Amino acid sequence: MSRICIPYGTTEGQTAKIAEYVADVVREHGHEARAVDLKDAGEDVLAGCDAVILGSSIHMGKHDKHVGDLVRKNRAALERLPSALFSVSLAAHGDTHEAETYVEEFEEETGWRPSMVALFSGALLYTQYGFLKRHMMKRIARGKPGDLGTDTSRDYVYTEWDGVRRFAEDFLDGLAPDTGGTQQ
Numbered sequence: 582m583s584r585i586c587i588p589y590g591t592t593e594g595q596t597a598k599i600a601e602y603v604a605d606v607v608r609e610h611g612h613e614a615r616a617v618d619l620k621d622a623g624e625d626v627l628a629g630c631d632a633v634i635l636g637s638s639i640h641m642g643k644h645d646k647h648v649g650d651l652v653r654k655n656r657a658a659l660e661r662l663p664s665a666l667f668s669v670s671l672a673a674h675g676d677t678h679e680a681e682t683y684v685e686e687f688e689e690e691t692g693w694r695p696s697m698v699a700l701f702s703g704a705l706l707y708t709q710y711g712f713l714k715r716h717m718m719k720r721i722a723r724g725k726p727g728d729l730g731t732d733t734s735r736d737y738v739y740t741e742w743d744g745v746r747r748f749a750e751d752f753l754d755g756l757a758p759d760t761g762g763t764q765q
């Protein structure tokens with residue numbers, strides 16, 4: 582059994598939901614999982630982890646600041662441990678090239694090249710946004726590929742949960758036997 586840490590950076594909460602879903606899949610496979618919001622985490626968030634799945638949402642073309650800080654401070658540990666990144670954005674829904682660019686820029690900024698990367702579609706949570714954010718997001722949604730919703734009286738969740746499950750299971754399959762995985 583491995584202890585899998587799933588630290589994440591979120592603003593509106595969709596990345597938290599994905600991290601908790603990943604944690605559930607990990608537990609179903611007999612491992613320990615701990616999903617931690619980096620806003621509430623201490624310095625030692627990676628202590629005792631056998632593997633790390635890091636999650637981050639995208640705002641204004643950037644990964645979450647707490648995630649960047651964690652990577653910069655813990656790059657050596659992330660390079661030593663089996664580790665993966667999942668990046669949550671609207672671009673992942675209709676403009677994969679843009680979503681890939683966010684990750685490439687993050688890798689350049691932090692110097693960390695995760696061995697596994699997943700791009701997950703996030704959500705448009707119009708009913709949770711304040712007035713200005715709601716109207717800004719509607720305007721952005723209109724101009725983006727991917728047929729994003731523009732009815733601000735409701736929310737749109739684009740995350741494909743089967744893909745999240747596959748990513749978590751592929752990560753577990755890739756763990757070496759001594760960290761509890763099934764293959765090298």
Ligand SMILES: Cc1cc2nc3c(=O)[nH]c(=O)nc-3n(C[C@H](O)[C@H](O)[C@H](O)COP(=O)(O)O)c2cc1C
Nearest residue numbers: 591592593594595596638641642670671672703704
């Ligand atoms: C103010 C704001 C800015 C955003 N900027 C981008 C962006 O530049 N590119 C993108 O693909 N998605 C962008 N998004 C969409 C978010 O990535 C998406 O809503 C995601 O689900 C947010 O994750 P979170 O709920 O974990 O914070 C933005 C969303 C908001 C509210």
